[in-house]
Amino acid sequence: xxxxxxxxxxxxxxxxxxxxxxxxxxxxxxxxxxxxxxxxxxxxxxxxxxxxxxxxxxxxxxxxxxxxxxxxxxxxxxxxxxxxxxxxxxxxxxxxxxxxxxxxxxxxxxxxxxxxxxxxxxxxxxxxxxxxxxxxxxxxxxxxxxxxxxxxxxxxxxxxxxxxxxxxxxxxxxxxxxxxxxxxxxxxxxxxxxxxxxxxxxxxxxxxxxxxxxxxxxxxxxxxxxxxxxxxxxxxxxxxxxxxxxxxxxxxxxxxxxxxxxxxxxxxxxxxxxxxxxxxxxxxxxxxxxxxxxxxxxxxxxxxxxxxxxxxx
Amino acid sequence: xxxxxxxxxxxxxxxxxxxxxxxxxxxxxxxxxxxxxxxxxxxxxxxxxxxxxxxxxxxxxxxxxxxxxxxxxxxxxxxxxxxxxxxxxxxxxxxxxxxxxxxxxxxxxxxxxxxxxxxxxxxxxxxxxxxxxxxxxxxxxxxxxxxxxxxxxxxxxxxxxxxxxxxxxxxxxxxxxxxxxxxxxxxxxxxxxxxxxxxxxxxxxxxxxxxxxxxxxxxxxxxxxxxxxxxxxxxxxxxxxxxxxxxxx
Ligand SMILES: Nc1ncnc2c1ncn2[C@@H]1O[C@H](COP(=O)(O)OP(=O)(O)OP(=O)(O)O)[C@@H](O)[C@H]1O
Ligand SMILES: [Mg+2]
Numbered sequence: 109x110x111x112x113x114x115x116x117x118x119x120x121x122x123x124x125x126x127x128x129x130x131x132x133x134x135x136x137x138x139x140x141x142x143x144x145x146x147x148x149x150x151x152x153x154x155x156x157x158x159x160x161x162x163x164x165x166x167x168x169x170x171x172x173x174x175x176x177x178x179x180x181x182x183x184x185x186x187x188x189x190x191x192x193x194x195x196x197x198x199x200x201x202x203x204x205x206x207x208x209x210x211x212x213x214x215x216x217x218x219x220x221x222x223x224x225x226x227x228x229x230x231x232x233x234x235x236x237x238x239x240x241x242x243x244x245x246x247x248x249x250x251x252x253x254x255x256x257x258x259x260x261x262x263x264x265x266x267x268x269x270x271x272x273x274x275x276x277x278x279x280x281x282x283x284x285x286x287x288x289x290x291x292x293x294x295x296x297x298x299x300x301x302x303x304x305x306x307x308x309x310x311x312x313x314x315x316x317x318x319x320x321x322x323x324x325x326x327x328x329x330x331x332x333x334x335x336x337x338x339x340x341x342x343x344x345x346x347x348x349x350x351x352x353x354x355x356x357x358x359x360x361x362x363x364x365x366x367x368x369x370x371x372x373x374x375x376x377x378x379x380x381x382x383x384x385x386x387x388x389x390x391x392x393x394x395x396x397x398x399x400x401x402x403x404x405x406x407x408x409x410x411x412x413x414x415x416x417x418x419x420x421x
Numbered sequence: 422x423x424x425x426x427x428x429x430x431x432x433x434x435x436x437x438x439x440x441x442x443x444x445x446x447x448x449x450x451x452x453x454x455x456x457x458x459x460x461x462x463x464x465x466x467x468x469x470x471x472x473x474x475x476x477x478x479x480x481x482x483x484x485x486x487x488x489x490x491x492x493x494x495x496x497x498x499x500x501x502x503x504x505x506x507x508x509x510x511x512x513x514x515x516x517x518x519x520x521x522x523x524x525x526x527x528x529x530x531x532x533x534x535x536x537x538x539x540x541x542x543x544x545x546x547x548x549x550x551x552x553x554x555x556x557x558x559x560x561x562x563x564x565x566x567x568x569x570x571x572x573x574x575x576x577x578x579x580x581x582x583x584x585x586x587x588x589x590x591x592x593x594x595x596x597x598x599x600x601x602x603x604x605x606x607x608x609x610x611x612x613x614x615x616x617x618x619x620x621x622x623x624x625x626x627x628x629x630x631x632x633x634x635x636x637x638x639x640x641x642x643x644x645x646x647x648x649x650x651x652x653x654x655x656x657x658x659x660x661x662x663x664x665x666x667x668x669x670x
Contacts, residue, residue: 272521272524272527272528273521275510278508279505279510279518280504282471282497282499283497283518285471286490286497287490287518287521288489288491288493289490333509334509334554335509335510336509336510
């Protein structure tokens with residue numbers, strides 16, 4: 109086991125895959141943290157599911173499995189889904205949750221239909237497109253993984269650059285507008301960054317679980333701090349840990365999908381945070397309350413004794 | 422040059438206009454009360470002036486120019502309910518947002534900005550709470566943080582939407598003191614206000630609004646029973662009592 113681990117870690121491709129999933133985890137954690145506060149986490153889920161038809165269409169049109177081409181397809185349908193949701197909310201009486209659900213199921217259903225179609229084509233059944241369902245980081249090779257790592261790094265950089273603007277936009281949109289910020293453009297930009305993170309991540313994590321990499325590190329991080337910048341950093345770290353751990357586990361076992369292990373790691377981090385985070389963790393709070401109550405009771409007892417003493421006098 | 426001039430402003434969310442042909446101007450260096458019943462369009466007026474919602478018709482001039490947020494002449498205190506107070510941030514950080522316009526794109530607020538923000542917190546008596554998570558502030562304290570943020574904008578004209586809602590008498594006093602201080606510095610402050618009893622005491626000018634401008638001008642001239650009757654319409658019965666108190670003072 110140890111030897112196997114060492115062998116894997118020394119392999120140049122695996123190193124790249126690890127770096128790639130780590131950067132992906134940071135990007136997802138960072139953007140997911142902001143999305144959480146903007147109440148847009150579920151849009152990420154819809155976008156991820158909506159990437160599937162794009163991938164299939166790109167494959168059917170190009171006839172080859174070039175990751176770059178497939179991701180362009182994913183980006184197009186992903187963006188389409190994101191803007192459809194925004195459009196439905198703003199122009200009909202349908203509420204956000206219903207709009208997201210509607211778009212997600214329509215796009216994903218269409219994607220599954222297309223995937224069935226692809227597997228019936230001669231080249232299709234060996235195309236490995238089903239890797240996109242649950243993710244397969246280990247199958248990433250050469251330039252593909254460098255593409256993923258590079259794109260994730262760019263996303264992190266852009267987010268850091270406009271962090272202050274995103275912060276005020278999220279906290280108080282009308283104040284942001286009053287400051288002269290182009291809020292419409294910033295909204296559009298953030299949504300595009302979110303879509304990009306999803307698209308970059310689907311090869312490794314898969315369309316079904318990609319949203320968990322956006323949401324879980326973010327809600328776990330929320331337990332640790334009351335400062336936005338710290339929360340975003342912690343969320344990025346949790347995302348990176350999840351990405352790396354998930355990749356390692358799936359690489360160790362031959363042919364195991366990556367996405368579920370990334371998500372299991374992220375969920376474990378979340379559970380630890382929920383229970384044991386200082387101040388906000390459930391167990392921490394419980395222990396504190398017991399100690400506090402005990403002290404209050406003791407004080408009362410003392411007061412009570414004084415009072416009874418007074419009566420005796 | 423008047424800091425705010427509004428001519429024939431009309432705003433509609435749906436078919437029926439919420440503001441119709443509103444015209445008024447305010448002089449520089451004064452405290453101006455915007456008065457009118459619920460739903461009169463007071464918040465809408467402020468938002469339209471700030472360009473937060475589109476106008477259907479009319480002309481708005483800030484210091485003789487079309488309003489551009491980039492000019493940084495206008496500060497804004499929204500109604501408190503308008504944000505999510507669970508947002509992970511502290512009081513000082515919120516006040517620092519008032520400096521973002523000065524800081525500019527891509528850059529972080531510097532030490533000087535932090536100093537200014539601290540000073541503004543001190544002015545509203547909140548310096549002790551600088552590092553307090555905003556969800557752990559009381560309603561009145563949150564209101565003061567918003568006020569401090571507007572001060573940090575260092576604007577020439579301020580719009581405040583009901584800054585006195587849910588604050589205790591002492592805080593209201595402190596805020597009014599602060600507004601008078603701003604006035605002495607030559608700034609113009611427009612305040613949406615509901616308490617008719619304090620109007621005469623607080624404001625130099627008033628603007629009575631109910632979809633249309635009912636009246637606007639110096640308080641002694643405009644804040645009359647007749648104008649108030651026209652502004653509040655059928656709700657006059659309980660108003661008359663208030664009015665008596667106001668007149669007696
Ligand atoms: N986003 C909106 N969409 C549609 N109608 C709106 C919207 N916001 C406000 N209105 C309507 O516009 C009218 C004026 O609202 P506004 O908020 O400006 O009133 P206000 O004078 O500030 O009232 P209050 O004293 O209660 O704060 C109201 O009739 C309200 O129902
Ligand atoms: Mg209002």
